Amino acid sequence: MLDQQLHLLFPHVCLLCQKRLLPGEQYCCSSCRAGFDPFSSHSEAEGMLRRTIGSHFGDKFLFDRGWCLYRFHKKSSLQQVLHAMKYEGLFNIAKSFGSQLGEWMRSAGDIGDIDCIVAVPLHPLKKMERSYNQSEKIAEGLAQSLQKPLRRELLVRKRYTVSQTGLSAQERKKNPEGAFQLRKGPVGRHVLLVDDVVTTGATMAAAASVLREGGAEKVSLAAVALAIKE
Ligand SMILES: [Zn+2]
Numbered sequence: 001m002l003d004q005q006l007h008l009l010f011p012h013v014c015l016l017c018q019k020r021l022l023p024g025e026q027y028c029c030s031s032c033r034a035g036f037d038p039f040s041s042h043s044e045a046e047g048m049l050r051r052t053i054g055s056h057f058g059d060k061f062l063f064d065r066g067w068c069l070y071r072f073h074k075k076s077s078l079q080q081v082l083h084a085m086k087y088e089g090l091f092n093i094a095k096s097f098g099s100q101l102g103e104w105m106r107s108a109g110d111i112g113d114i115d116c117i118v119a120v121p122l123h124p125l126k127k128m129e130r131s132y133n134q135s136e137k138i139a140e141g142l143a144q145s146l147q148k149p150l151r152r153e154l155l156v157r158k159r160y161t162v163s164q165t166g167l168s169a170q171e172r173k174k175n176p177e178g179a180f181q182l183r184k185g186p187v188g189r190h191v192l193l194v195d196d197v198v199t200t201g202a203t204m205a206a207a208a209s210v211l212r213e214g215g216a217e218k219v220s221l222a223a224v225a226l227a228i229k230e
Pocket residue numbers: 014015016017018019028029030031032033
């Protein structure tokens with residue numbers, strides 16, 4: 001049995017090292033968590049999001065504000081946790097990251113004019129396959145923490161895009177174009193778009209352009225992690 005599945009049966013043990021969790025620790029003990037690589041300030045995270053997305057899109061995709069908790073490194077403990085969150089049924093981890101993201105955003109102040117929160121959607125078939133959308137679970141925790149409405153039905157994925165894993169940066173950029181569609185309006189003036197990991201920003205860019213066409217004046221981004229070139 002996979003360690004991650006074991007965690008479903010024994011939620012009081014660390015997902016990664018199987019040590020018993022101490023009070024206050026959730027899903028992952030503090031020594032495993034020490035392997036995560038958090039941003040030290042809001043401006044550092046936002047700056048790195050702008051540089052990453054800017055390096056792929058220039059000024060074709062300008063987002064209003066950007067929030068992110070961690071740098072994402074391959075083969076890190078964070079990667080293992082995010083993998084479990086996405087594929088192993090441990091969606092409570094996503095909600096917990098959402099609350100953490102909400103606290104992080106509130107501590108930055110200046111989030112007052114966000115009207116609604118939208119998660120990057122999965123194609124309905126993929127959602128059936130996985131039974132939940134990890135980004136939507138993150139967005140649930142975030143919406144609760146920020147006390148902002150989560151618009152589940154606003155954006156849909158109309159194309160079954162291939163997984164981004166294993167694609168080159170160029171392919172990733174092309175992959176999500178035309179993948180999204182608005183289903184129910186009206187779109188809020190300032191939409192906060194939520195995803196788990198930002199790699200090139202291609203998915204966010206494609207989703208944001210549909211939201212803008214639908215009437216959003218500002219689109220801001222929130223993600224658990226930003227992939228770092230290694
Ligand atoms: Zn551990």
